[in-house]
Structures are given as structure tokens and as C-alpha cells.
Amino acid sequence: MIFAIALVILVIGSVLFHFLSPWYLTPLASNWSTIDDTLDITFLVTGFVFVVVNLFMAYCVYKFRHKEGARAHYEPENKKLEIWLTIITSIGVAAMLTPGLYVWADFVSPPEDASIVEAVGKQWQWSYRYPGEDGKLGSVDTRHTTTKNPFGMNPEDPNGQDDVLVLGDMHIPINRPVKMLLRSQDVLHDFAVAEFRVKMDLVPGHVTSLWFTPTVEGKYDVLCEELCGVGHYNMRSYVVVDTKADYDIWLSSQRTYAQTVSGDNAGASMEGVSASEQGRMLAISRGCVACHTTNGTPGIGPTWKGLFGKTETLVDGSNVVVDEAYFIESIVSPNAKVVEGYSPIMPPSSFTDAEMKALIAYVKDDLK
Amino acid sequence: MSNVAHDAHDYVPPVEIPEMELYHPKTWLGKYIFCQDAKVIAIQYSIVAIGIGLVALVMSLLMRVQLGWPGTFDFIDPAGYIQLVTMHGMIMVVYLLTALFLGGFGNYLIPLMVGARDMVFPFVNMLSFWIYFIAVLVLVASLFVPGGASGAGWTLYPPQAILPGTPGSGTGIILMLVSLSLFIVGFTMGGLNYVVTVLQARTRGMTLMRMPLTVWGIFMATVLALLAFPALLVACIMMLLDATIGTSFFMPAVVSMGQQLDYEGGSPILFQHLFWFFGHPEVYIVALPAFGIVSDLLSVHARKNIFGYRMMVWAIVIIAALSFVVWAHHMYVSGMNPYFGFFFATTTLIIAVPTAIKVYNWVLTLWRGNIRLNVPMLFAIGFIFTFVNGGLTGLFLGNVTIDLPLSDTMFVVAHFHMVMAVSPILVVFGAIYHWYPKITGRMLDDTLGKFHFWTTFLGTYAIYYPMHYLGFLGVPRRYYSIEGTSFIPESAADLNVAISIAAIFVGAVQLVFLYNLFVSYFRGKEAGPNPWEATTLEWQTADTPPKHGNFGEKLPLVYRWAYDYSVPGAEQDFIPQNVPPSVGAQTVDDEDEEDYEQHS
């Protein structure tokens, strides 16, 4: 009796939880309403089975509970019943599968006119590449990758000269299909934006892809959803969906590959922004904050809060006072002097002098 | 049977089975440590598996503590967290569930249920356990080496598994791979035993279709495991070579931590194919024994034959066969050729049909039964409920389209825990409550058992049902903490707290179970030979607990299937398998009886 009631309560509770809880899919911001529809169909079918099977079981547990002198019914099998149940189940399965396959067919064939954006993942930061005016991405090779050439661009390839390289947030225009090419330089990552519904792994040695059409303006979180090491949970970025006009303005302010090579900084419009604010934005966009907290708690690396002037003990037992020279050294060749208690796992990075100044200003002044 | 005519020409003389030469231990060491009796090996397997499983349980609680109250407990750092994730998963799936179902239940139940004196290769069986034991020791050792245990996730995906951004990428991962290889070697030895024993050492009259479903489940799971584990072995060996001598089987050209590494051209996806070619059958290696055992629990305690026995057997066989063609549904968003999605979504959803039939038949076994809600029965019905839930959410993830938003989120975690953790563990508990009287001769305490059931059943449902909704929100799995996103509401943190509290509660009540196991061994009620009035052979042994050699002087003869409950006209509501038809509902002529005896 108690068990039957418990089962009924669990069924009703589960259904109520589904309808009343505030936790469900985030509001959709792309064309993939069909994915949500498929999900709804599956919910309908499986929910029906869940309720019917469990309520029937509750009924059995109550109705056929042990009674003195009672005997169970003897029936080894019932072919007709089993065949009917098989047929009904198959119909239910087909009802769920068919729309799923149609939507998948859509997913694997991106529209011809989709614009191309490449996302590049490495532990534990995102960067993006746009094909530039010629509409073609230049060729790349992991073997070209250095701190000065973080994308691994082939310097000889003319197609790559006008590629727009973005180390910060990714921008895309609204209502235009986007085909994302995904590439990784070290380990597996996964490009996922909850509001767009689609996701795909980044696999070193391969180029994978996904496509979607953003339909709502806004700024969305990009998360890495394939375990990629200690900094996995902090491998974040943003994708900003702009109007076409805003997008064009943003794109024209970004630096091309040729400009980064020649050191021409014309694109970056940082006028009117304080150095420490520039540093803060850099720290976020270049992924520093994945490992270095700004609130004093130790992360994967030492915290930046109150860093300057601190005396750190190194793994070899010696001490060092953190000053600008040590700070810069730790960025350029991070594994030279590792602080005790931390692993030598920081990738070296390259910043321009101006950027380095901004970063120092941020850590020194804002995070005293 | 009087109505079956048999002429001389269709008489098939049985092959004589010589009495098996039993191994007789001479020393204490031979009797309790290096013992070749399958029952002792079963207990050894179970104790080690449950012991290491408890370690993994504590690991899961540490993870929940971090997720519920992020930043409160300093001793869990991001590296430690993913090490916990990795070790918890690997231990639970391989070292607990596989070892317990096949090494533990398989060893104890197969010989007893098919009417054999022991496994056919007792020495190899003993080796199997000791290699397993060494594998566990190596795994535990990896926790204490410099750099710690591997933190690559239980899937051990390269490149990260062997690159420095992951904890334990040096010694930790190597020990993990060595331990897995040892496990596979040890398991293969045991597996040969289970298969050959089922095929060759059944007692007279025990046809395949008279075997209890428990034996069917364990048998097919072993066949699956024997064929699937080599895939893991191949992956382990190749990754070991990549990690140690620097080959490039799985490793492409990478820049790790600013360093160009010497690897070139390998494919991480190749590893994933190999891993999941093992990994998906592994799900059924755990599920099929659970299916079998739960069928028997339901039948015994509902006093009714399992409904549609033949369909149940075929469903087990079909599920086992299909489980080899669905592996890539774990890889829909892995970057493999996307066109594979069509094929694997279809096969995956097809496998739902035989699985659904099993569920229907369990429920139909209850229908018009005479249900005794003993503790094992509570767990069996609890299993149906959680398995229906977990099985249905599998239809979300198996359907390639819906996998896009849900893969790599907490929905996946909730799904596979419901179907692969909670459901089999409920069966394990049910099975322990069911067979403990045979193993020890004493009953487990009923009140503590009921308390254990209700807290575990409701508690685990409270953990995992709401967790699906974190997945719908888009909360990723394997995240040390999820702060500062725009799309996850504050309230998700409250839900995490609630889940963590439920998890700690469920973890704590397992102490009651351990207490019950321990105390009942000394003070439990005397069970007698057949406390549940069951038909299968293990309840018909001469001694309880069964002595070495299982069945006294003479092996039992089997005259009927394992499910003669509530047969119309019979005196009692059960007829053991070794009772000749004349005693039951049907009659047998004397000549036949003699015939039968003279060949035994």
C-alpha cells in the first residue's frame, strides 16, 4: 500500500516538477527551434510511457499484494500481447526518431551563403579568425604556431594576409547564417553556446564545423564543454550578436594578420580607456583569468590580488619579490621560475609593449 | 511424460559426465586466500569490489561538496576535482560494477544455479581474482604517485590524458592504463570460466531454456565483455606507447603550453572509436546481469513465473548483439563524420524496443501476482521505476538531434547515473538481501533493510531527477565551478545545494547497510535452506551455506524450468527445479523415471 502510494506520488511529483520548476531550456536565440520541437515530441512520448508504466506498476503493487491463501495467476506467456506491445513501442520509437533525423539532415548541410568564422581553441582560451575582404581563410599549420603567431598562420599564403584575427569576443551579425569552423591547437575542446543549442568538439589535427543563424541580439557565453585539463571550467568567451551595421563597425576596428605582423596597431581603438581598464579587458579576453583569480583565492595559478611587492617562494626553494621584471618574465617564459605549490603548466604568451604596460597597470593599481 | 512417445531411434544417449575432480585445499592459506572454490572467489571479488567502490563513493561526495558549496572547501582544487571525477567514474564502472556482477555474482551463482560443483577451470578462476586484486592495487597506487592520479575523465581521451595541462599526465595515466590492462587479462580468465561453465557444466536436464534469467544475463554479459574488452586493451596499449616512447597513434601535431611536441598526424577520434567500441557494450555488461537478476527477484517474490520467459531470453541476446553497433552515439558531437549520426541514431533507438519489452514483461510479471513485499522485492520494483526513468532519458540522448543541446551537460550525468548507477546498484542491494541467507545461513535484518531501501531509493531519485534540469539549462559536466555566466540563474546554485545534501544523506545511510551486513552475519535470524520458497537449484543444496562441491553427494537432476510458481493443481505455490513431474502437477510414468535415473 505504502509502496503503491509512493510510486504514485513520485510520478505526480516528477510531472509537477517538470512543469513548475524554473529550470528548463534557456530562451532560444538561433534558428534551431526544430531542435526544441524534436525535444518536445520526445518529451511527449517518453512522458506518456513514464506515467503509464509506473502507474500501472503502482496499481499492480497495490491490487496484487500478498493475501493469505491467494495464488498468483499462472500464465507463462501471451504472444498476442507481446506482439502488440512490440508494435506500439516501435511506432513510438519511429515517431521520435523520424523528426530527429530530418533535423540532423539540416544540421549536416549548412547553407551555401553562410559566412565563415573560425574558432581556435587552446588551453584555456578562445580566439577567432574571420576570412577578411577576400572571403578566404589563409592556410594554417600547427607547426607555424608561436607566441608571435598564435593562430599558426602560414606567412607565405596571400589569402591569409587580410584575415581578421580576434583575441577577444566574437561578433556576428543577426539573421545571417554562420558556419563555424573549429580548430584546436592542443587538446579536445568543445564550442558550445546554450542559447544557440548546437555544439561541436574541436579536435587537434581536424577541422570540424557547425552552423546556426543567430536570431536575437545580445551577448552570449561561449563555454568549452569537452574536458580539456585543469582550466576547463574557466575556458570562456563571449559571442556578441550585433545588427549588421554595428557588426561592420566592429569588424573594421579589428586587426588583420598583415597588421599584426607589421606591428601596425591602427585598428585598435583604445583611446579614452584608462590603461588599467585596458589591462582588465586583456586579462579577460586572453584567458588569464581562467587560472589567476582577482579576489585573493588561489586558482590554478597564483592570485593577482596584491601580487606586486609580494615575496613568493619558488619550487627550488629560493625567494623572489614580484616586480615588473619578474611579472614580464613569468608571462614570456612562465616555467622559468614557478611558484611553489603550482604546476608548470602555463603557456607562454606574447603581448605588445603597450599591452604589457596595460596589464601591469591593471594588476599593480587595480588589484593592490 | 506419458504423452510423449519416444522410439528407440530418437533416443539420444547422453554423454557421460565424469564426476569432476574437486580441488581440496590442504592449508589455511589454500582454503581462504588462494582458494579455488568459486564461492570463496566470489566473496573475495565482492569484498574487494565493494571496498574500492566505497572509496569511489567518498570521491563522489567530495565532488558534490564542491558543486554544492563552491570555494568553501580549500582542499578540493580544480586539479583535484577532475581527478575525483576520473577515478570515481573508472572505479564505479569497471572495478566495482563489472567486477561485482561478473566476478562476484557470476562466480557465486553460475555453478549453483546450473547445478555444477564448481567452475570448470578453478585454478584459472583463482588467478583471475588475484590479477584483479593487483589491478586494483595499481589503480590505488596511482593516487599516491607524484602528480597524482589521472584527471583525464574516465574516458581518458587523448591528447589531454597525456599532456601536461591535465593532472596525472605522467605516472598517473600510465598506472591507470597498466591497471586496466591487468583488469582485462584477469577478467578474460574469469570470463572463459563463466562461458564454458554455462555451456558445458550444467547438470542433467538443465537445458538452456531451463536456466534462470540470472544465468542468462551473466552469461551474455560475459560474452559481450570478452569481445568488447579487447577494444579497450588495444586503446590502452596504443596510448601507453604514445605516452612512453612517443609514437603517434592518437597524437596529432600539437602545441602544448607553448611547446611544439614531436607528435605528428595521429587521430584522437580513433581513440574514441576504440574506447566506445568497448564503452557501449560495457553499459550492457553491467545492465544485462542486472536485468537477469531482477527478473528472478520479481518472479520469486511475486510468486509468479517471469512473464514471457522466451521473449526475455531473446531480448537479452538481441540487446547484446545490437550493443556492438551503437557505440558512436557517444560521439555525435565529437567531430567524427556527421553522416554517421543517421546510422547510429537509428540503431540506438531500435535497441529501445527489446529493452522496452523487458520492462513490460517485468511489470506484467507483477500483474495478477501474489506480491510479497520482502526487502529484495522492494529493491526490484525500485529498479523498474528508476530504470524506466533512465531508459527514457536515453531516448533523448540517443536521438542525434536532441543530443546537440544536451551532450556534455549535467543531463548526461543524470541520465547515465540513473540507468547505470542507481538502477544496477538497486539490483545489487536486492540481490544481496536475496542471497545473503544462502551465503551466510542468516537473514539480514528486515527493519534496517526497509530503512535502507526507502532512503536509498527516494534519496537517489532526489539526486538525479532534478539534475536533468540543470542539463536542460546548459550546465556543463566536469566543471569545477560554474560562476559568472549570464544564462544560468542563481537558483541553479540552490538546486546544487539540494542535490548535494541528498547525496551526502544517501552516502551516509549506506553505513546502515554495512552495519546490517556485519551484524546479521553473527546475530541474524537463522534462514534455513530456502527462506524465500524459491525454485532454483541454489536453494535446494544439502547444506546452507553450501559446502565445497555445492550439492552433497549427488548432483541434482532438473525436470523443469526455473519458474514453476503457483502452478495450478500443485500443492505448494512453488515446485523446485529438481522435483520430478509426478510430484508436481504432471505425472510421469515409472519407466521414464528409471530411464532418467539410470543415466545419472
Next chain:
Amino acid sequence: MTISLIFMSALMLVVAWWIIKQTVNTQPWEAKAGHPEIGRFSGRSLPQPNSKLGLFVFLAVVTSLFSLFISAYMMRMELGDWRPLSDPGLLWWNSAALVLSSIALQWALIATKKNQIETVRNGMVLGGFFAIAFMAGQLIAWQQLIASGYIAQSNPANAFFYLITGLHALHLLGGLVVWSMTTIKLLAGVELERLRLSVELCAFYWHFLLVIWVILFSLLLST
């Protein structure tokens, strides 16, 4: 994975077909003592010794292992950096040794049926000799390859060559352990009756490893 898939599917189909054939026409709930097939059923599925069936099951596992290696080989081969290595000519001689080894064991096996203990001894010793010659030849082939610069690290084709041939040799080594135990007993004068099964299983295992080698060798040659 196609190779493995085909193998697994074939094997599972055989298992499923066998089981369903065994079970489709039975009404398990009918308790029949006198039925020729059910009542007098001996409890054995196959009229074979247990150790022989054990070997069959083990060989299924080994086949699964090698089919997976071959699958991995074929998948890895598709990728761009594969540079095939030139197989040393010595492998042909080694193959011949393995064939002779198999023939010698078959000879011993036939002799067991005729109770010619001398021939059995000769066959076993000769078989073992050729098997050891094969292993030595493989080792020399490795050394030749290493000497001519085919390092495992430099290309996956090389790595696979060492891995696959090494694994095959390891299985043969396992066979040699059983072979040596049997041969020692034979030479020590243990009666043939007690060793007949061991000789049979050795011979069968040798033939199996020969088939595997032929498949591996043709794979190495053709790629």
C-alpha cells in the same frame, strides 16, 4: 572499424542464431522428464572436452583483439602522414618457418591417433623448433628494420609494424609455454593417453596463429 564491426556482427549473429535455434521450439514451462532431448539432456552443449571449448572461446577473444588492431591500422592508414615501410624479405623465410611448424604439429596430432609415440615426439620437437626459429627470425627482422632507420616514433606505419608483429609473437610465446610443458612430459615418458588432448590443442592453436599471421602478413605487404 568496419573490420571489427563485420567480425563482431558475424560472431554475434552466430551466437544469436545458435541460441535461438536451441530455444525456439521449446515450451520451457512444460516439465517433461521423458522427452529424449530435454529429459535426457546431459548438460553439455557440445560433445567436446571443456579445455577445448575454453580454447575456442579464448581464440574468439584473440580474434577480436587482432581484428580491432587491424581496424585501427586501416583507420590510421587513411590519415596523411602514413609512409609505408618496405617489408624485409626475411619475413618470407619466417612465414615458411611458421608453416613448417604448423605442419610438424599436425603431423604429431595425426600420430597421436595412431598411437605412434615416437612420431608424436618428433613432431612436437620439430614444431617447437620451427616456432622458435620463427621468433628468432622476427627478432632479426626487427633489428634489420631498426638498422635501416625505421623507428617506431618516426611513422605510424613503423609503429604498427612493431606492435602487430610483437603482439603476434607474444601469443606464440604463450603457446610455447604450453608446448614446452607438453613436450617435457612427452620426453619424460608420460603415457600418450594423458597428453593427447594437449597435443591437439597445441596443434589447433598453432594453426590459428598461422592464419592470423597470414592475414597480418598480407596486410603488411599490401600496404
